[in-house]
Amino acid sequence: MPELPEVESVLQCLTTSNPSLIGRLVREVRILRDSVVEGDVNTVVQTVTGLTCYAVCRHGKYLFFGFQGHSASKRVWLALHLRMTGRLFLVPEQEIEERHTRFALLLDQGLALRFDDPRAFGRVWLVDDPSEVTSKLGPDALLIRQNTFLDRLHGTRRQLKPLLLDQSFVAGVGNIYADETLFRAQLHPARLSADLSSPEAERLYHALHGVLVQAVAAKGANIDGVFEAGSFPVAVYGRGGRPCIVCGTLIVKERLGQRGTHFCPVCQPLG
DNA sequence: CACTCTACCTGTGCGC
DNA sequence: TGCGCACAGGTAGAGT
Numbered sequence: 001m002p003e004l005p006e007v008e009s010v011l012q013c014l015t016t017s018n019p020s021l022i023g024r025l026v027r028e029v030r031i032l033r034d035s036v037v038e039g040d041v042n043t044v045v046q047t048v049t050g051l052t053c054y055a056v057c058r059h060g061k062y063l064f065f066g067f068q069g070h071s072a073s074k075r076v077w078l079a080l081h082l083r084m085t086g087r088l089f090l091v092p093e094q095e096i097e098e099r100h101t102r103f104a105l106l107l108d109q110g111l112a113l114r115f116d117d118p119r120a121f122g123r124v125w126l127v128d129d130p131s132e133v134t135s136k137l138g139p140d141a142l143l144i145r146q147n148t149f150l151d152r153l154h155g156t157r158r159q160l161k162p163l164l165l166d167q168s169f170v171a172g173v174g175n176i177y178a179d180e181t182l183f184r185a186q187l188h189p190a191r192l193s194a195d196l197s198s199p200e201a202e203r204l205y206h207a208l209h210g211v212l213v214q215a216v217a218a219k220g221a222n223i224d225g226v227f228e229a230g231s232f233p234v235a236v237y238g239r240g241g242r243p244c245i246v247c248g249t250l251i252v253k254e255r256l257g258q259r260g261t262h263f264c265p266v267c268q269p270l271g
Numbered sequence: 272c273a274c275t276c277t278a279c280c281t282g283t284g285c286g287c
Numbered sequence: 288t289g290c291g292c293a294c295a296g297g298t299a300g301a302g303t
Contacts, residue, residue, distance in 0.1 A: 001296055003297095035279090035280095081298085082297095083279095083280095083296080083297055084280090084295075084296045084297065085280090085282090100281095118280085118281060119280045119281050119282075119296085120280055120281075121279065121281095121296080121297070123298095156272090156273090157272090157273080158272095159273095159274095162273090165297085167297085174297070175295090175296065257274080258276075259296080260294090260295075260296085273303105274302100274303080276300105276302075276303095277299100277300090277301085278298100278299090278301105279297105279299095282294105282295095283293105283295090284292100284294090285292085286290105286291095287289100287290090
């Protein structure tokens, strides 16, 4: 499931490849499944066709593609969320369509931007500015500063796992990195934010930051048998019933806030 | 405010 | 072998 590190990895791929997505002209917009578009499909097609991509950015798990016309007078952004199984590729135009392709932008230089999504949860939509979306989100999890994080943490009284997953608290953390962060911080997922001691809260901040920095460097998570392309090794996610890599105790998997939650009952005590 | 549930999807993997 | 079904997950929106 693409979370912040995986989305960042996609962003890096699109903008550092040669040729890059930046500067490409959109010759044609092809929507293969209407439900991928939030809003009116024809509006998206008509608006973006003929424009040039001049910027790509990310906030949390959201990607934003900035487009402009020749005069730079007409500017618009395409917002995109990969949700669980969405994937983006910059491909030769011959490879424009696959089994699960939901939309594609045909570009100049013989390229195409292709969006595949087996479960079809991913969405794309037009915005005048990324702030339309990001104003509803918390600070980006990779960029948030320690003081900001600690203030927000102590300003609410919620269980840590659901809190980390709340995109309005901090943007970019999903189920994998929430579990990995709490394991590294040695905090039980059901601990209450407002009850953490200062050392514990600081541990949480540094664990979150460390996990994300390492996962970005590894281009995402490496999950047993799952499609993720990255090499970040998970310690607890998906490892229920297997030994903790630190103490050997069997990792527990239980539901917390309707989400599968993995933790070591010894390294992450509740009491 | 904090929480819970449901809808949205479909590939996977289990039990029978 | 084949069938049916629960499950996985991010978000929005409604309800408790």
